[in-house]
Amino acid sequence: MKKSGEESESESEYEEYTDSEDEAEPRLKPVFIRKKDRVTVAEREAEEQRQRELEVEAKRQVEEQRCYTLKIVEEEAKKEFEENRRTLAALEALDTDGENEEEEYKAWKVRELKRIKRDREALEVSEKEKAEIKRFHSLTEEERRSELRNSGKLITNKAVKGKYKFLQKYYHRGAFFMDKEEDVYKRDFSALTLEDHFNKTILPKVMQVKNFGRSGRTKYTHLVDQDTTSFDSAWAQESAQNSKFFKQKAAGVRDVFDRPTVQKKRKT
Numbered sequence: 001m002k003k004s005g006e007e008s009e010s011e012s013e014y015e016e017y018t019d020s021e022d023e024a025e026p027r028l029k030p031v032f033i034r035k036k037d038r039v040t041v042a043e044r045e046a047e048e049q050r051q052r053e054l055e056v057e058a059k060r061q062v063e064e065q066r067c068y069t070l071k072i073v074e075e076e077a078k079k080e081f082e083e084n085r086r087t088l089a090a091l092e093a094l095d096t097d098g099e100n101e102e103e104e105y106k107a108w109k110v111r112e113l114k115r116i117k118r119d120r121e122a123l124e125v126s127e128k129e130k131a132e133i134k135r136f137h138s139l140t141e142e143e144r145r146s147e148l149r150n151s152g153k154l155i156t157n158k159a160v161k162g163k164y165k166f167l168q169k170y171y172h173r174g175a176f177f178m179d180k181e182e183d184v185y186k187r188d189f190s191a192l193t194l195e196d197h198f199n200k201t202i203l204p205k206v207m208q209v210k211n212f213g214r215s216g217r218t219k220y221t222h223l224v225d226q227d228t229t230s231f232d233s234a235w236a237q238e239s240a241q242n243s244k245f246f247k248q249k250a251a252g253v254r255d256v257f258d259r260p261t262v263q264k265k266r267k268t
Contacts, residue, residue: 141247156179157178157182157186159186159187159188159189160186162188162190162191163190164190165196166201167210167221168190169196171189172189173187209221
């Protein structure tokens, strides 16, 4: 009886020891998962299989795209090669060197002589212009005025200058392409257009301005109305006194121009 008591006591101690060990380990908190959110082993395997199939399909598409690109590059290279071959064939067909050397030499000789003649004429014209400019600069102011007054100016496409009406709009015919005679540039550019056919002199004084009623209207009618130049003044007359003044006293119009110096002239 004593032995059985010892055995029961040892078993109770073992059970107490195991219970204390189980209590020392961390226990996970049970979490409820809905049925539609639960993933079974079969579903997990199916998802992995689907991912593998997607990867295989992506690799297959990449390979097809690479093959398609290589095919396009190969076709473009063939087209370029064929085009270059046709171009070379056309150039070889146009190459006539050695067939008519005598005629080609004569044609080249004519072209070379024309080029030499053209260059010589251009050089002569340039030298004449330089000589004329040098001669004109060596003249005095009185000689220049006299020469400009007596020499006639050659004008191409000279058009008849018409008479403008009161407040008529002005159109400039331009300054380009006037070196050759053309009938289109000789037209009357002072002809009436649009509202210029209306007689504006019968309008009230307040309406006799340009762009009346608009934001860009002006209070001036024309320059002659504002011009204060007096052509009857003594300064505008060509007299001996005026000529002497302009030659000796007036600034910027004298025949002799003294170079300015830093040193001041000493008074004697």
